[in-house]
Amino acid sequence: MNHFLAVFVFLCFIPTSQIQAQDVIWTTQSKNSSESMPVGGGDIGLNLWVEKGEVYLYLSRSGTFDENNTLLKLGRVKLKFSPNPFAGNTFKQELVWKDGYAQIRGSNIQIKVWVDVFTPVIHLDIKSKQKITTEASYESWRFEDRITKGKENNQNSYKWAPQGIIKTFKDDIAFKNNGIQFYHQNKPETVFDVAVKQQGLEDRKTNLFNPLKNLIFGGSMQGKNMIPSGNYAGTYLNTPFQGWKLKSKSPGLSEEITITLNTSKTEIPDWERELYAVNLNSNQKASIKWWNDYWNKSFIDISSKDERANQSSRNYQLFRYMLGCNAFGKYPTKFNGGLFTYDPQLTDSTLNYTPDFRNWGGGTHTAQNQRLVYWPMLKSGDFDLMKPQFDFYLNLLKNAEIRTEAAWGHKGASFTEQFENFGLPNPAEYGWKRPAGYNQGMEYNAWLEYEWDTVLEFCMMILETERYDHRNIDGYLPLIESSLTFFKEHYTYLAKQRGAKALDANGHLVFYPGSGAETYKMAYNSTSTIAGLKTVLERLIEHPSLPEGKKKEWAEMLQMIPPMNFRQFDGKTTISPAKVWERVNNTESPQLYPVYPWGIYGIGKSGLDTAVNTFKFDPDVLKFRSHVGWKQDNIFAARLGLTEDAAKLTTEKLKDSGRRFPAFWGPGFDWTPDHNWGGSGMIGLQEMLMQVDGKKIFLFPAWPKDWDVHFKLHAPYQTTVEVELKNGKIASLKVLPESRKADVKILIKQ
Incomplete structure (x- = not known):
């Protein structure tokens, strides 16, 4: 299993901080979607992986609830290149989380995957040292209505008690404007109507807020030098799908693919106008700055002989990255998978359902x-x-x-x-x-x-x-x-x-x-x-x-x-x-x-x-x-x-x-x-380092003395506390505003 382990490298983090970032680097391809890497920004989450020489992305976004209240994914994207740059031994997939993006390298190719924090656009920037033909496909398992049975209804609001036949209705998918357009439009009748009737509130129905009514969500995918190139069918992990393919007009050294998303409570013509009005030419600098500011706002970096402690601070940061991907969502990050769920049979082999499944509902x-x-x-x-x-x-x-x-x-x-x-x-x-x-x-x-x-x-x-x-x-x-x-x-x-x-x-x-x-x-x-x-x-x-x-x-x-x-x-x-x-x-x-x-x-x-x-x-x-x-x-x-x-x-x-x-x-x-x-886990690590009581700030109330740490956390009254502990001694203490330093009590024995 060693070739599946992540390799972590230490890079300079942000100039204003001494913390060392640990980018996640994989030097082998993945077996399947369970070995994917989270990438995202704004309110968009991607699962990114490379399998059998092909690059895959699951697309997720906050608030994409269907008629049954399943939090639907927005499909799967596949990239395929000719000649195949991943045929040899050269491979590197890296999450550069300090800057909020991922990149994949193969023989003579680099693919940068990033999400605009401020605009709902996913960017796939491809550069090659030799001319290649690029195929970008949009794959959907919602090409037809699907009846959900048994435990599959745990993904929606009916759970174990569906009333009649429950269907996940098909999406509308077609080639349009030299790209691929896809959307799900909720039917007039939703689980909202079922619950209102069940709970005796029909006489008050017009006064109730209904988030599912008239909801449309989806997007479009296009490439600068790409044109539609037909359809195909296949199966991924027991789930049948259909694909819509874009292909390079001619082999080239670069390609820019963008996936634009739109979620709106409106009618189709208005939804389309909103979708195609989105600016695709955004600069990554603003998104990188947002991520840099995010990491400089707070951090926990442990350096210890105890590898468990080092893992804890690294994984604290990686999980906070995942939370940052839904910074501007219309809906909160879901406890049961957030924006990063994948094929359910890879979590539980008995659940051979579509990638839309998550236990405990959407x-x-x-x-x-x-x-x-x-x-x-x-x-x-x-x-x-x-x-x-x-x-x-x-x-x-x-x-x-x-x-x-x-x-x-x-x-x-x-x-x-x-x-x-x-x-x-x-x-x-x-x-x-x-x-x-x-x-x-x-x-x-x-x-x-x-x-x-x-x-x-x-x-x-x-x-x-x-x-x-x-x-x-x-x-x-x-x-x-x-x-x-x-x-x-x-x-x-x-x-x-x-x-x-x-x-x-x-x-x-x-x-x-x-x-x-x-x-x-x-x-x-x-x-x-x-x-x-x-x-x-x-x-x-x-x-x-x-x-x-x-x-x-x-x-x-x-x-x-x-x-x-x-x-x-x-x-x-x-x-x-x-x-x-x-x-x-x-x-x-x-x-x-x-x-x-x-x-x-x-x-x-x-x-x-x-x-x-x-x-x-x-x-x-x-x-x-x-x-x-x-x-x-x-x-x-x-x-x-x-x-x-x-x-x-x-x-x-x-x-x-x-x-x-x-x-x-x-x-x-x-x-x-x-x-x-x-x-x-995050809460526990924070509370070990710093606790507050009114204006009092207690440092290291439950901290092992032999764990060196550099952290920056927030306390009440617009206060930040940045501390370095080395060899059981305070190496530096920075409290802003400085007047709050009088409220700090250090509990670790010096």
């Missing part, structure tokens, strides 16, 4: 997983990248409020744990076989019932962008306030259904039934809910532009939040996941959510011993511990200052994936490449 939002993709962006300073995730919730606010009012007659936005990109529960999770009279607002699902509180983490992220970067978040305040209102209104409503009193004997809300993540079900006063509400309310009250009347209202609600509960093991006091619960359904540890993300317990705070006891002695926490997928034990350990545990769990999480590209982890509990696996 337009379905699973909040517990998504949060881990976005939390690390605070310390990495990637505030712009967080906007698509925040806007996702904001765009669905009205739908969530309409749903609440229709089901229960009270105010507030009810965001379920797993919901669609139109704000309603996933239809399969909502349940088709529901008991007569079962409440309209409830999901009939053992894992998801009464789990409402993950939205609070996104509310907190929004509040934190104001604290970290002084962002104006006033436009998001209605989302935060409506999410809080739901808890007050709904649990008052439920209490009055049970009896005469809305509050308990101490004047507190009673959060029953509730849920501790997907794990502690039918919970009474779930700790994750209490910690989330308490923290978000405290932060909202501090918001400078909140009117005094509102501050008073939220301060009153804060007084109504009950205290957390505790239990003992071996005489040690630990945080309880709730006051009581009926069953354990999953393997999360929400009893440690007061540690992360809520920060109620941590370094320099009271009660730290109780939180450490929970990590060390709670039998469920011990039983559930793992580095796989969305597990966040590495983060808990770092937040608690448990250096040995944090180092072990974080390096396990961020070690090479076992696939050709080191950061293609998974499938874990979800899919490959597993983005909540990568995100939780």
Whole structure:
């Protein structure tokens, strides 16, 4: 297997930084798409590989949801050359991630693949030392309607409960303007209409936001010296496809191929006008500058005798590259593969489906997983990248409020744990076989019932962008306030259904039934809910532009939040996941959510011993511990200052994936490449290096002294901290603004 391993070279990174970039270099071709390399920019992701002398690219873009809410790929491109420059032993494929592009070299040929960060155009720049004939083909498996059966419906919103025959409808593909034009136009009837009817909201349908209606997405491919050259058919990994081919007018020394993409809610003539109006002559300099600025904004570079540590920092950077490819997406990066999924049978040999497949859906939002993709962006300073995730919730606010009012007659936005990109529960999770009279607002699902509180983490992220970067978040305040209102209104409503009193004997809300993540079900006063509400309310009250009347209202609600509960093991006091619960359904540890993300317990705070006891002695926490997928034990350990545990769990999480590209982890509990696996790894590494508490900045709270490191991370109040640690000593410390240096406390022993 040695010839499949990546070779890493050290190059000068960016003049303003000492960090060393480690470009990914492969010196042999790939077996198949699972050995592909991620390339992208703006909101476009490519899987790039060379197989049997031919160059392949999968095309993906944020927001390409079909009628069934599958996140469709935009096809596959194949490049073929005559004579074949890859017939000999000369081969090199390199991801130059500091500049955001990839290049492939063969005998006498160089192919540069890059995506314009600011314009939806993919560039394939080919240069040869001898005249060659180039064939550029567009391949599609959606050349005809395809019925999706069984587990294949896990790629859409019907999952295991399709109602009738489900089809992925064919695309329109044709030669046009000396190129190839391709698009998917959603049919008038979509899963939105099915869910609205299922959930009893047809009388309010015209008021609901529908992201799938009139949606068209696709693009065109053209070459400067290329003309249409016919069609062909084939099969790739059991999936039949048809191809449309462009060919050089005559052999030449260079070729420029561009693939322009367009996604729009409009009609075909307007979509085409938009597509062909895109400027194809963009200069790569602006995109390179964007990537250089991205890397200079923050980084973590470890140099250690411990190869696990070195892998962790390299893969941290590679995963952050993948996140940067959706910096300007209309939709957030999906936890279950992002823009870089590939043929599913290469992840699970039993799933012989098309490249459109990913487990856990395309337009379905699973909040517990998504949060881990976005939390690390605070310390990495990637505030712009967080906007698509925040806007996702904001765009669905009205739908969530309409749903609440229709089901229960009270105010507030009810965001379920797993919901669609139109704000309603996933239809399969909502349940088709529901008991007569079962409440309209409830999901009939053992894992998801009464789990409402993950939205609070996104509310907190929004509040934190104001604290970290002084962002104006006033436009998001209605989302935060409506999410809080739901808890007050709904649990008052439920209490009055049970009896005469809305509050308990101490004047507190009673959060029953509730849920501790997907794990502690039918919970009474779930700790994750209490910690989330308490923290978000405290932060909202501090918001400078909140009117005094509102501050008073939220301060009153804060007084109504009950205290957390505790239990003992071996005489040690630990945080309880709730006051009581009926069953354990999953393997999360929400009893440690007061540690992360809520920060109620941590370094320099009271009660730290109780939180450490929970990590060390709670039998469920011990039983559930793992580095796989969305597990966040590495983060808990770092937040608690448990250096040995944090180092072990974080390096396990961020070690090479076992696939050709080191950061293609998974499938874990979800899919490959597993983005909540990568995100939780990033968070753990950041928290080992730097933690914040108000204005306090703690450096190296859980850091092995023998790991040399140079890092730059962001802290609250528009602060950056850049540190070099060598041989256990601080070699340099740069804090901007300098006035914040007084707030820094170094915890590693000098």
